[in-house]
Amino acid sequence: MGNEIRAGNGITGGSSVPLRVMRFGPFEFQPGSGELRKHGLRIRLRGQPIEVLTSLLERPGEPVMREELQRRLWPADTYVDFEHSLNAAMKRLRAALGDSADAPRFIETLAGRGYRFIAPVSQPAEEAPQVPPPADDGKPQPEPEAKAAGRRPRGWWMAAAVGLAVVVLLAVNFARLREMVRGRTSPGPIRSLVVLPLANLSGDPDQDYFVEGMTDALRQHLEGVGSLRVISRTSSMHYRGNSKPLPQIARELNVDAVVDGSVLRSGERVRISVELIHAGMDRHIWSNSYERDLRDVFVLQSEVARRIAEEIRVNLTPHDRARLALVRNSVPEAYRAYSNGRVLWNKRNEQDLKKAIGFFQQAIDRDPNYALAYDGLADSWLPLGWYGFLPPSEAFPRARAAITKALSLDDSMAEAHTSLAFVNMYYDHDWAGAEREFRRAIELNPNYANGHHWYGEYLSLVGRHAEAIAESQRARELDPLSNIINAWVSSRYFFARQYDKAIEEGRYAVQMDHDFGPAHLVLGHAYEQKGMLGEAIAEFEKASSLTGGGSMYAASLAHALVLAGKRAEASRMLQDLSRKAARRFISSYDVAIAGVGLGDKNKTFELLGAAVREGSPRVAFLGVDPRFAALRDDPRFSGLLRSVGLP
Numbered sequence: 001m002g003n004e005i006r007a008g009n010g011i012t013g014g015s016s017v018p019l020r021v022m023r024f025g026p027f028e029f030q031p032g033s034g035e036l037r038k039h040g041l042r043i044r045l046r047g048q049p050i051e052v053l054t055s056l057l058e059r060p061g062e063p064v065m066r067e068e069l070q071r072r073l074w075p076a077d078t079y080v081d082f083e084h085s086l087n088a089a090m091k092r093l094r095a096a097l098g099d100s101a102d103a104p105r106f107i108e109t110l111a112g113r114g115y116r117f118i119a120p121v122s123q124p125a126e127e128a129p130q131v132p133p134p135a136d137d138g139k140p141q142p143e144p145e146a147k148a149a150g151r152r153p154r155g156w157w158m159a160a161a162v163g164l165a166v167v168v169l170l171a172v173n174f175a176r177l178r179e180m181v182r183g184r185t186s187p188g189p190i191r192s193l194v195v196l197p198l199a200n201l202s203g204d205p206d207q208d209y210f211v212e213g214m215t216d217a218l219r220q221h222l223e224g225v226g227s228l229r230v231i232s233r234t235s236s237m238h239y240r241g242n243s244k245p246l247p248q249i250a251r252e253l254n255v256d257a258v259v260d261g262s263v264l265r266s267g268e269r270v271r272i273s274v275e276l277i278h279a280g281m282d283r284h285i286w287s288n289s290y291e292r293d294l295r296d297v298f299v300l301q302s303e304v305a306r307r308i309a310e311e312i313r314v315n316l317t318p319h320d321r322a323r324l325a326l327v328r329n330s331v332p333e334a335y336r337a338y339s340n341g342r343v344l345w346n347k348r349n350e351q352d353l354k355k356a357i358g359f360f361q362q363a364i365d366r367d368p369n370y371a372l373a374y375d376g377l378a379d380s381w382l383p384l385g386w387y388g389f390l391p392p393s394e395a396f397p398r399a400r401a402a403i404t405k406a407l408s409l410d411d412s413m414a415e416a417h418t419s420l421a422f423v424n425m426y427y428d429h430d431w432a433g434a435e436r437e438f439r440r441a442i443e444l445n446p447n448y449a450n451g452h453h454w455y456g457e458y459l460s461l462v463g464r465h466a467e468a469i470a471e472s473q474r475a476r477e478l479d480p481l482s483n484i485i486n487a488w489v490s491s492r493y494f495f496a497r498q499y500d501k502a503i504e505e506g507r508y509a510v511q512m513d514h515d516f517g518p519a520h521l522v523l524g525h526a527y528e529q530k531g532m533l534g535e536a537i538a539e540f541e542k543a544s545s546l547t548g549g550g551s552m553y554a555a556s557l558a559h560a561l562v563l564a565g566k567r568a569e570a571s572r573m574l575q576d577l578s579r580k581a582a583r584r585f586i587s588s589y590d591v592a593i594a595g596v597g598l599g600d601k602n603k604t605f606e607l608l609g610a611a612v613r614e615g616s617p618r619v620a621f622l623g624v625d626p627r628f629a630a631l632r633d634d635p636r637f638s639g640l641l642r643s644v645g646l647p
Contacts, residue, residue, distance in 0.1 A: 023123070213339075225324070285312075357381070385426075399419065421458070426618075453475035520539045
């Protein structure tokens with residue numbers, strides 16, 4: 001397996017025997033694993049700060065020169081701003097210790113030269129039988145056992161009887177006692193984990209995206225293990241640079257284990273150090289370091305993922321083994337552009353979606369065979385058409401072309417099959433084809449959160465509401481910090497007519513991110529159906545202001561104003577939408593929603609027919625959208641449903 005070093009957090013060492021714990025103040029430090037604890041609670045500190053602390057504690061009270069730290073932290077052929085990187089590492093270390101350069105308790109700065117650890121350091125003594133010291137209270141001391149053997153107290157047999165009874169009880173209950181002890185000490189099985197963002201040890205910010213790519217590749221390999229729940233990138237990236245204790249992160253994400261570590265790229269060499277921690281008990285399970293040539297880095301990612309799967313002892317199917325062995329090559333510059341695109345894509349507003357397209361195109365220019373970048377391009381065109389920012393006839397065919405290219409490069413991509421299912425559902429109205437692609441995507445990668453998220457939407461549209469809710473809940477388990485997934489859980493309950501639950505979930509989504517427009521939109525829908533019109537109007541106004549006033553948001557606001565008796569204001573909004581439609585694309589479906597409550601049924605049916613002809617994706621909601629309840633008895637409504645393939 002090449003150069004393997006048993007070390008965590010980027011600390012190298014040739015021995016497999018961990019060094020002893022070192023104690024200072026309220027802290028304990030284990031140099032072998034790089035674990036720092038305060039009052040027994042683990043502090044999440046990695047990379048250069050841990051290396052610096054190790055160097056200082058190797059020689060407490062003695063100066064450690066800056067040149068020594070430079071040689072230890074950065075190989076000779078690593079080109080970084082050493083002064084800046086070392087100062088940043090020291091700042092992070094002092095913050096973790098609650099120390100100050102001006103009034104140091106632990107680390108003293110030797111101006112222009114280096115540092116010195118000034119606090120008392122101790123190591124626990126080896127366990128040894130303890131002999132009680134002689135008593136010094138003036139009382140007679142017990143005689144040696146040999147001399148006292150003939151003068152045992154008369155009650156000695158009572159003590160022996162009690163001891164015998166205890167032995168018998170222990171023998172009878174040994175199995176139960178053993179299980180109790182094991183229950184306290186065994187960390188239990190690992191069925192879920194998160195791969196935290198790996199630390200960039202180079203000190204060079206330009207390497208951040210290379211390190212992110214390593215993190216993503218490791219996570220994507222583990223996602224293919226069907227029996228394991230792996231938290232998605234969107235949620236795990238919330239903890240980049242975060243110093244929360246690992247048990248707290250595990251509780252927030254509801255996982256059993258955490259994968260943590262670091263990456264150091266130096267010239268044409270890459271070293272990755274990884275550790276696996278049982279989060280509930282904050283117990284170190286396994287760690288290892290690997291060093292490879294840069295050209296072998298993609299094989300290395302597969303190797304590390306396979307080793308983690310072995311350590312957590314999950315049952316691997318042949319499909320799981322194939323996924324773990326899969327190697328997807330790319331270049332760091334392409335990944336950098338792809339990563340930027342995904343961040344913008346998650347915001348779901350017109351401006352950021354169009355910026356995302358530019359980044360995905362950059363990734364393709366850097367690497368024309370980068371299948372994930374083509375899928376990212378498709379996923380940006382899809383919401384531009386779905387939200388009504390562009391004509392569906394422009395957005396969806398472009399998305400389909402990008403999906404076709406992605407699948408031609410890699411037909412095993414769950415992401416691309418999910419995107420194809422979205423096109424089948426919303427643009428082609430091929431419901432059977434959509435479900436087939438969703439199921440294929442989930443089979444390929446059961447941990448792809450967006451696959452479950454969009455499949456839940458499909459199930460809502462065809463009226464399978466219990467399944468829809470279950471799929472959306474599954475998506476949230478995989479990506480608990482995703483804004484869009486949390487918001488759309490509310491929609492699943494909304495379309496199932498469970499409005500109280502929809503309000504509860506909508507409020508949760510808004511609390512998660514007050515600046516995310518779609519969360520305010522879905523909460524407004526639930527308020528409206530409960531008759532809480534003032535609250536609904538406020539949410540629609542907020543959603544519109546956050547997203548730049550798209551037609552979908554304006555239509556929802558106009559509909560709520562009609563129900564609140566503000567017909568004149570709603571009519572003005574409807575007229576404004578009609579005027580805008582002469583200059584730019586405005587979905588006829590949105591105009592229909594804005595005007596449905598004003599009483600002109602013929603006009604509403606005319607608009608809905610136009611929406612079908614223009615390929616509006618949201619006509620797929622006709623069967624479940626409660627805002628059209630007053631039209632359902634009209635035969636024309638059944639005709640509309642048939643035109644989009646719905647019963």
